[in-house]
């Protein structure tokens with residue numbers, strides 16, 4: 274065998290080649306802008322999927338002749354085309370709004386240089402080839418104030434994350450601002466453990482992070498229970514804390530790019546629970562913008578439907594009638610009106626179109642309040658795919674076939690899914706029916722009550738319309754005799770008794786209860802899930818407040834897989850952006866779960882009654898939740914709410 278050439282020489286050749294590749298990519302970008310200029314004149318849509326297919330087909334063929342794998346070529350070009358489409362969009366959007374064109378933009382964002390918001394803002398400016406003056410802010414209110422007062426041209430607000438869901442504080446801020454949404458941008462959030470150069474994983478004792486990364490990396494953090502977590506207002510603050518500490522035992526969670534700005538090194542990367550972890554930001558400005566018809570547009574509006582039963586559904590039907598796709602729905606309370614809520618809706622459509630104008634007119638008649646927050650180019654570029662035939666690969670030996678096969682068999686394994694079972698599941702326990710049109714009311718009682726107090730509360734609960742009682746808060750001290758007594762009282766009151774499982778040992782008494790409810794904290798406990806799966810008893814699985822929907826449904830599947838088909842899901846709220854101790858109901862998640870799963874889903878506001886507004890639970894009912902859990906201790910408010918719900 275001949276000697277290979279020296280390593281240094283080979284590396285120099287690779288470096289030179291990479292440089293050439295970059296030069297070519299930059300030339301390709303310029304050409305793509307030329308295409309945009311032609312499309313501006315011809316008024317043609319930016320996206321031409323037919324052209325993309327032809328281009329991919331040819332490249333796959335040419336790549337194969339050069340020994341390159343088809344999937345590698347496709348994924349490479351999907352990225353190149355995404356960049357090309359987004360650049361063309363930014364260019365044409367700028368041309369349609371010449372008064373917004375400047376050499377530099379002052380951008381208000383959360384945190385300081387190096388935060389994810391900072392990275393999103395710089396990406397936005399780079400695409401528009403303008404320089405950025407950064408205006409770091411302490412809160413979402415400060416961002417909005419900076420733009421409203423003219424200190425900044427644009428404000429960047431994170432609105433949702435693929436693993437931790439919607440950021441409700443931003444929706445609250447939007448209720449009161451005069452600003453318009455003029456853009457959106459999505460960035461890949463690659464969480465790393467950032468430490469002082471030279472620090473190693475074994476050194477780390479304290480981790481500084483914003484609540485969102487903490488929630489998004491919950492699985493990684495649970496593998497390191499000795500880490501002391503310190504909450505910060507932004508990832509940039511977390512990184513500054515590490516610099517200040519100047520000590521190898523502290524680390525921050527942040528991006529590798531952000532860390533580099535602070536001269537911190539990534540001790541570990543890929544910390545996020547989900548492989549794909551992206552954050553979407555909205556861009557707000559003082560003046561609304563026009564979106565040229567060639568660009569895919571999104572319109573965001575807020576509306577209050579008032580208390581009429583079915584009002585939300587009626588409003589959503591208007592969108593359906595006009596063939597408008599709703600890509601997001603969120604609900605937030607209206608301060609001072611405890612029984613009402615404000616809905617936030619993202620619609621795939623341009624405000625300038627007849628369909629959307631007409632739909633808004635009809636919605637005005639159905640709502641008490643409606644306001645368009647903005648119309649802006651949608652930055653979701655769905656990658657163009659090639660079929661088997663276009664890939665020219667033997668189906669049996671192809672990687673694509675393997676992937677499709679795996680996917681299909683995986684889908685079959687998802688017992689919670691509608692593909693697996695089309696009909697809605699109804700869980701029945703004595704007189705209690707949950708799901709498939711049956712709405713169930715649970716009351717949560719903690720065990721600090723005396724027997725007499727408990728007996729009278731159980732009776733009152735029954736009269737108020739509750740059908741079941743969840744017994745909670747044993748603090749590991751569940752006494753069998755006492756528990757038997759409580760179950761007896763519940764039975765005598767004509768209610769169903771549910772035992773809330775907070776630790777493995779609670780399950781010993783499971784046989785005494787009519788149903789079991791696995792606490793959110795134990796949702797990841799695979800052992801407990803398997804045991805519950807082997808029991809013949811209705812099981813309610815509470816969502817962990819840091820768990821994604823996928824995690825939650827995976828927990829349900831674990832139980833279903835073991836044989837127990839009597840599974841109910843319980844949404845208890847997810848952690849919010851600014852304050853880690855606050856939770857809010859994930860209504861978009863509720864719609865998603867209703868869409869993908871046949872399992873009944875109930876919403877729990879008992880655990881955090883002060884945080885989750887009652888209006889949210891009403892919204893949940895309107896969105897076809899199958900039940901509700903209320904706090905028995907707040908008896909008056911809850912029985913009033915329950916009465917209202919039953920009236921609706």
Ligand SMILES: O=C(O)C(=O)C[C@]1(C(=O)O)C=C[C@@H](O)C=C1
Nearest residue numbers: 308319320321322324325354357
């Ligand atoms: O050829 C075009 O029409 C382009 O806009 C260029 C391009 C590309 O980058 O290759 C980008 C977007 C289109 O969907 C198709 C192809």
